[in-house]
Amino acid sequence: MSRQQDTPRNAAEPASSAAPAPHAAPAPRAGASRMRRVLTPLLTVVGLLVVWELVVDLGIIPNFLLPTPVQVVQALVADISLIVGHAATTLVETAIGLLIGVALGFAIAVLMDRFEGFYLALQPLVTISQTIPTIAIAPLLVLWFGYGLAPKVILIVITTFFPITVSLISGFRSVDPDVIDLMRTMNASRWQIFRYAKLPAAADQFFSGLRISATYAIVGAVIAEWLGGNSGLGVYMTRVRKSFSYDRMFAVIIVISALSLGLMKLVDLLQRVCMPWKRAEGNKR
């Protein structure tokens, strides 16, 4: 058994120096210079923007249908103070909804992991809740809870708890049962097994779930705002759409993308702080 397990590791040494083994293939990509890794996607984006600009400038697509990138940037700069104000509203909704969603998702996952009955009872409901299209229930939420903060937060909670619950449950279950047995021989309590083994084992998947939830949260907020409210990026978007200023609409889309990206980076940062052992594992590979 041990020999079988060790074969790949031992075999890797001669393989890397001699014939190109299949698993040696990704090596050149990993070895690509940092410069090239940054430059290639950057040039792609710049190239696409140039094509976009030309397509409109040359009249292939009429300007009243599609603004040029330059016009979009101009609109963004002109409206920036207005957009920042709306973005603040959206971010507050996102933060509140995401926090509640994560807390709820966490609580459900812990209960489902701890009690078999809970798992059996909630498993189908949790899945079904995800098949409900967000856009379809948003108007109902506005109808029931008005134009204020409540419908937005509720919509975000509904869309964000699921990735958290699912990732945590599979994370909790990824613990080697032998670790649990070993801890039981040390008289560990259920809480200790959770704290020392299950929770850290689920951390990786939790952050993957959180990354998804974070982007869902912003999109959820914007969708809820489309259907009613006094401020927020979704409200602003509806207004500029009604006045046919597509350049400003594109500007908002850029802002929404940037916020999502920022939030994902924030999750990455949080993960690096919470999981210092991950770097050690990364170096090994």
Place this chain on the structure above:
Amino acid sequence: MGAGVTAAEKNAASGTGHAPALEARSLTLSWDGQTTVVDRISLAVAAGEVVCLVGRSGCGKTTILHALSGLTRPLSGQVLLHGEDITGTPGHVSYMLQKDLLLPSRRIIDNVCLPMLLAGVPRAEARAKAEPLFERFGLAGTEEKWPAELSGGMRQRAAFMRTYLMGADVTLLDEPFSALDAITRVEVRRWFCDMARELGLSALVITHDVDEAVSMASRVYVLAGRPSEGEPSHIAGEVRVDHGTGKGDFALTPEFLAAKREVLALLG
């Protein structure tokens, strides 16, 4: 739960006159509560003695260790620690598995301190107890490292140190070296035997490797049977191993070969 050092001293002091450190009396075990896997086995480990239990894969060796460690309850029979009944209650004997099972999210020092932390010993106190042992276990300088940064052999040594710091009188080891590559395995095994002698460890080692059993133990229990084919395992016999002077390579002596032949004959 005291520190491991006191347990070792206790072992050295208790001598051999009294009840064995660990004793199993007529254990009958099953996987599912119905089909018998292990039929009325009895075995004993004296204080300061390393005993091996050898048998084929799938003959219920791990099932026996689970019962001895108290993780599961036997259908019938008793487990005694220094004559005291500990059947079905975990926490009395240390247990080490083939996999090192170090928690990836804890530094090495916190991993080896785990049994003390679980017992409610404050972290600073547990660390203070563990720190002086790193040198002795060949792990000096790894205290603040993550498990992923250690080699397989070092991880297994750390796992053994954690087992030792559980401070129990008897240690059960389930194929502790079989996940290591052949060369590291021999090294770590030799190191383990030296440590066991030095610490006065009472240990029951389970293995399917006859060479390993004969080279480590003063006594070898041979487990025979095929539970998956409806033939429960039983102890086919017990082989005493004369390690002689301990000089030279024991694996090349006629005593080693004689003991090995005897074990193989019992395995059938």
